[in-house]
Amino acid sequence: MPLLEVRNLSKRYGDFTALGDISLDIAEGEFVCFLGPSGCGKTTLLRAIAGLDPQSSGTIHQKGRDISALPPSKRDFGIVFQSYALFPNLTVVENVGYGLVSRRQRKAAIGLRVNELLTLVGLPDAGSKYPAQLSGGQQQRVALARALATSPGLLLLDEPLSALDARVRLRLRHEIKALQRTLGVTTIMVTHDQEEALTMADRIVVMNQGAIEQVGTPQEIYRRPATAFVADFVGSMNFLAGTLVAPDKVKVDGLTFGCTAQDGLAPGAKVALCIRPEDVRVRDLPSDIANRVAVEVAELDFVGAFCRATLKVQGTADVAMTADFSSNLIRDLGVELGRKLDVALPPDRLRVFAA
Amino acid sequence: MSLAASNRLPVLRVAMSRDDLMMRLGVVLLAVVLLVIVGLPLWSLLSKGFEDRDGKFVGLANYVSYFSTPALFDSALNSFHVAAVCTLIVVPLAFFYAYALTRTVLPVRWLFQGISLIPIFAPSLLPGLALVYLFGNQGFFKGALGGPIYGFDGIVIAQVFYCFPHATLILVTALATADARLYEAADALGASKLRVFFTVTLPGAKYGLISAALVVFTLVLTDFGIAKVIGGNFNVLATDVYKQVIGQQNFSMGAVVGMVLLAPAAIAFLVDRVVQRKQVALLTARAVPLIPKPKLGRDLFFTAFCTVVSLGILTILGMAAWGSLIKYWPYNLSLTLANYNFTNFDASGWDSYFNSVEMAIGAAVFGTALMFVGAWLNEKTREFFLMRGIVQFLAFLPMAVPGLVLGLGYIFFFNAPNNPLNFLYATLAILMINTVAHFYTVGHLTATTALKQIDPEFESVSASLKVPVWRTFARVTAPICLPAILDIAIYLFVNAMTTVSSVIFLYAPDTKLASVAAVNIEEAGTTAAAAALCIVIVITSAAVKALHVLADRFLLGRLQAWRRR
Numbered sequence: 001m002p003l004l005e006v007r008n009l010s011k012r013y014g015d016f017t018a019l020g021d022i023s024l025d026i027a028e029g030e031f032v033c034f035l036g037p038s039g040c041g042k043t044t045l046l047r048a049i050a051g052l053d054p055q056s057s058g059t060i061h062q063k064g065r066d067i068s069a070l071p072p073s074k075r076d077f078g079i080v081f082q083s084y085a086l087f088p089n090l091t092v093v094e095n096v097g098y099g100l101v102s103r104r105q106r107k108a109a110i111g112l113r114v115n116e117l118l119t120l121v122g123l124p125d126a127g128s129k130y131p132a133q134l135s136g137g138q139q140q141r142v143a144l145a146r147a148l149a150t151s152p153g154l155l156l157l158d159e160p161l162s163a164l165d166a167r168v169r170l171r172l173r174h175e176i177k178a179l180q181r182t183l184g185v186t187t188i189m190v191t192h193d194q195e196e197a198l199t200m201a202d203r204i205v206v207m208n209q210g211a212i213e214q215v216g217t218p219q220e221i222y223r224r225p226a227t228a229f230v231a232d233f234v235g236s237m238n239f240l241a242g243t244l245v246a247p248d249k250v251k252v253d254g255l256t257f258g259c260t261a262q263d264g265l266a267p268g269a270k271v272a273l274c275i276r277p278e279d280v281r282v283r284d285l286p287s288d289i290a291n292r293v294a295v296e297v298a299e300l301d302f303v304g305a306f307c308r309a310t311l312k313v314q315g316t317a318d319v320a321m322t323a324d325f326s327s328n329l330i331r332d333l334g335v336e337l338g339r340k341l342d343v344a345l346p347p348d349r350l351r352v353f354a355a
Numbered sequence: 356m357s358l359a360a361s362n363r364l365p366v367l368r369v370a371m372s373r374d375d376l377m378m379r380l381g382v383v384l385l386a387v388v389l390l391v392i393v394g395l396p397l398w399s400l401l402s403k404g405f406e407d408r409d410g411k412f413v414g415l416a417n418y419v420s421y422f423s424t425p426a427l428f429d430s431a432l433n434s435f436h437v438a439a440v441c442t443l444i445v446v447p448l449a450f451f452y453a454y455a456l457t458r459t460v461l462p463v464r465w466l467f468q469g470i471s472l473i474p475i476f477a478p479s480l481l482p483g484l485a486l487v488y489l490f491g492n493q494g495f496f497k498g499a500l501g502g503p504i505y506g507f508d509g510i511v512i513a514q515v516f517y518c519f520p521h522a523t524l525i526l527v528t529a530l531a532t533a534d535a536r537l538y539e540a541a542d543a544l545g546a547s548k549l550r551v552f553f554t555v556t557l558p559g560a561k562y563g564l565i566s567a568a569l570v571v572f573t574l575v576l577t578d579f580g581i582a583k584v585i586g587g588n589f590n591v592l593a594t595d596v597y598k599q600v601i602g603q604q605n606f607s608m609g610a611v612v613g614m615v616l617l618a619p620a621a622i623a624f625l626v627d628r629v630v631q632r633k634q635v636a637l638l639t640a641r642a643v644p645l646i647p648k649p650k651l652g653r654d655l656f657f658t659a660f661c662t663v664v665s666l667g668i669l670t671i672l673g674m675a676a677w678g679s680l681i682k683y684w685p686y687n688l689s690l691t692l693a694n695y696n697f698t699n700f701d702a703s704g705w706d707s708y709f710n711s712v713e714m715a716i717g718a719a720v721f722g723t724a725l726m727f728v729g730a731w732l733n734e735k736t737r738e739f740f741l742m743r744g745i746v747q748f749l750a751f752l753p754m755a756v757p758g759l760v761l762g763l764g765y766i767f768f769f770n771a772p773n774n775p776l777n778f779l780y781a782t783l784a785i786l787m788i789n790t791v792a793h794f795y796t797v798g799h800l801t802a803t804t805a806l807k808q809i810d811p812e813f814e815s816v817s818a819s820l821k822v823p824v825w826r827t828f829a830r831v832t833a834p835i836c837l838p839a840i841l842d843i844a845i846y847l848f849v850n851a852m853t854t855v856s857s858v859i860f861l862y863a864p865d866t867k868l869a870s871v872a873a874v875n876i877e878e879a880g881t882t883a884a885a886a887a888l889c890i891v892i893v894i895t896s897a898a899v900k901a902l903h904v905l906a907d908r909f910l911l912g913r914l915q916a917w918r919r920r
Binding site: 050051052054069070071072073074075077078079081083085087088089090098099101130131132146147149150152 | 815915
């Protein structure tokens with residue numbers, strides 16, 4: 001039995017549908033990310049699960065118990081907000097122990113538990129400080145400790161890292177993930193940062209305009225995006241406009257590319273032929289390789305570890321795509337602006353979506 | 356097609372937690388309280404205007420007779436005339452004073468700022484009395500104004516003194532929130548100082564100017580004390596209400612004049628609300644605060660300007676203080692404290708002063724609790740939109756209602772024999788209630804603003820931790836808002852000490868307030884004792900304010916260590 005079962009959840013504000021008929025299962029111990037652009041409904045879904053902004057219709061079951069209509073205080077979850085919402089006038093110890101005090105536990109027991117939690121989040125000595133005296137990353141950890149203090153069955157994280165600067169964010173990603181693994185607490189994190197979702201999640205729920213686009217492991221989402229939206233939103237992707245001429249052939253401006261067989265699309269359909277910039281092959285092309293095209297390097301953007309090249313496809317009016325070239329490759333092949341070369345688009349790396 | 360396949364989904368009914376239930380009950384209770392202390396008295400007043408002296412419904416007859424009585428209608432014209440002239444004088448004066456405080460480098464800036472606030476601590480009676488000493492029939496500069504001080508001139512001068520701090524406070528706020536980047540951009544584009552003033556400074560303060568003008572206009576229109584003391588035969592709406600009710604016991608006509616007074620005040624208030632809503636968009640989080648740099652010529656000019664204005668304020672205050680200490684003006688100028696022996700001038704003696712203090716403390720304590728808890732309930736209750744909207748409306752209503760009008764409504768409502776709350780009539784409690792109601796809006800707004808500034812997710816966190824919402828209120832929300840809570844309490848105390856207009860109808864012999872006693876003593880012709888009582892009020896409210904400033908600086912600093920980084 002899944003820990004959380006969401007069925008046909010909808011949320012409407014007047015005529016506006018913020019969430020449309022969402023169904024989703026989350027297994028015990030899973031780390032799930034709700035990923036999508038701002039306004040896609042991911043936070044709305046999280047707040048509905050918490051009971052903070054109840055859905056208009058649909059049900060939510062947690063451990064088999066129907067919590068659809070329960071107020072937040074009757075549900076079992078801990079939550080960390082983007083703002084952390086730490087109580088500014090209470091010390092770190094008082095913040096973390098806030099939920100324990102009201103459960104009438106013995107003072108000594110509370111003290112032990114708070115210390116344990118502060119050690120867990122790596123702040124064993126910050127207990128007597130006030131939130132304003134802590135850095136953003138430290139505040140984030142205190143908020144996490146406070147949410148975990150009552151050992152909730154479900155941990156909800158609403159964009160917990162987006163207020164932090166890049167380096168702290170990177171470090172906390174790993175720490176939160178490690179913590180989650182140690183405790184085994186089922187976790188839902190809302191984020192608009194695809195890299196965050198890819199590195200942290202066991203499963204990603206990609207959302208757009210109040211609906212789920214795709215649910216899958218990070219590898220599935222990245223390698224086999226189910227929709228053009230997912231392909232575009234997660235990672236970089238080239239979209240070449242073309243026509244499906246056979247189940248496994250797409251014609252782009254006179255050039256025909258082989259791809260895996262497309263069942264869902266009828267020949268003659270307008271499609272987008274997609275390939276990720278890092279999947280464009282350049283080195284050691286066998287003479288009989290499929291989908292070989294001649295290109296000219298039109299732009300070369302240095303991005304640090306690699307260069308992103310814009311390639312004009314020869315023999316077409318204005319078909320162009322980007323490809324990622326490592327520094328080695330650029331040196332070995334002498335890639336420079338205006339250089340003409342052959343590249344190949346491996347058929348198994350091509351994705352085709354209805355346009 | 357079966358029903359199940361139709362598109363209509365069952366709408367979810369969310370169960371309420373105990374917190375939700377308690378808070379909704381609280382909101383309903385608050386709505387009832389506000390209805391009793393604001394809504395129903397106003398309703399009584401409104402309906403009284405349609406009754407004759409015996410309580411029979413007569414339709415618009417009272418209104419017809421009002422507008423066809425030239426003497427009464429002239430008062431309305433007089434009121435508008437005075438209010439317009441005062442607005443035209445006070446707003447520019449306050450604007451340049453506020454400009455000096457915020458945009459130039461003044462020596463002893465804090466002193467200039469403090470002096471500009473003095474009139475707030477005085478009953479509006481005080482400038483009237485001071486003018487009598489200065490320009491009255493036996494005044495120092497008798498005839499210096501080319502005519503008698505009683506009437507139009509006197510009212511205008513006294514009102515300028517009385518309204519000045521209110522306009523200055525608004526304009527200081529408007530001018531203090533400038534974005535330095537705009538000035539740097541204008542400088543970089545080579546704009547002249549004058550052009551910068553007209554294209555950047557003035558538009559930036561536009562909403563503040565409109566707001567200040569509306570506030571001054573309403574204050575002058577609805578003030579009672581000044582017109583009473585120095586109006587002479589120059590009748591205005593506020594004195595008409597008093598004459599109709601106290602003099603002629605014509606309550607219906609009093610109600611009609613009250614409604615005539617209410618209409619412009621309410622309109623001014625509505626315009627101000629619309630204007631203020633626009634102002635919010637003006638401020639961005641990324642604005643760079645403007646810090647004025649020294650510039651000799653400008654700073655000297657504005658120092659001189661502020662000195663002149665401050666001397667004007669101090670002269671009026673000083674005149675009242677001196678007058679209160681003089682044996683027999685103008686024949687025996689030796690000093691005495693005899694005028695402070697109030698028993699010789701008014702039956703209530705010093706009791707009126709202690710009544711005032713008791714009433715002011717009560718209003719401050721109970722009023723602050725009601726306003727803050729009320730604002731919190733209305734901000735934090737989930738859903739329940741209709742009831743919260745009603746509370747919001749009732750909380751804003753008092754701002755649009757002149758004190759005299761509210762006081763009149765209180766007579767009609769609480770004095771009605773069939774009202775179960777009738778027992779409150781003629782007690783100190785009703786004066787407290789009336790004061791809290793009269794000044795409810797500002798306290799409610801202060802509390803709401805403070806509550807909006809704290810993280811909206813505190814209650815969500817508490818709910819997830821299963822902590823009852825009242826505990827978070829007591830442990831987190833209220834302590835964080837302590838400065839705002841103190842602000843409200845001081846505001847209520849000072850206003851309770853100085854208000855005349857709304858309580859003048861409501862006191863009994865043993866609950867007379869100092870401000871009212873001052874009016875009575877002045878009426879009896881003893882200017883010196885009336886001035887003495889006013890001075891006692893000024894000293895009390897200014898002292899409390901000074902204590903507040905000290906507490907803010909030292910005590911709160913220690914209590915609120917968490918604010919430090």
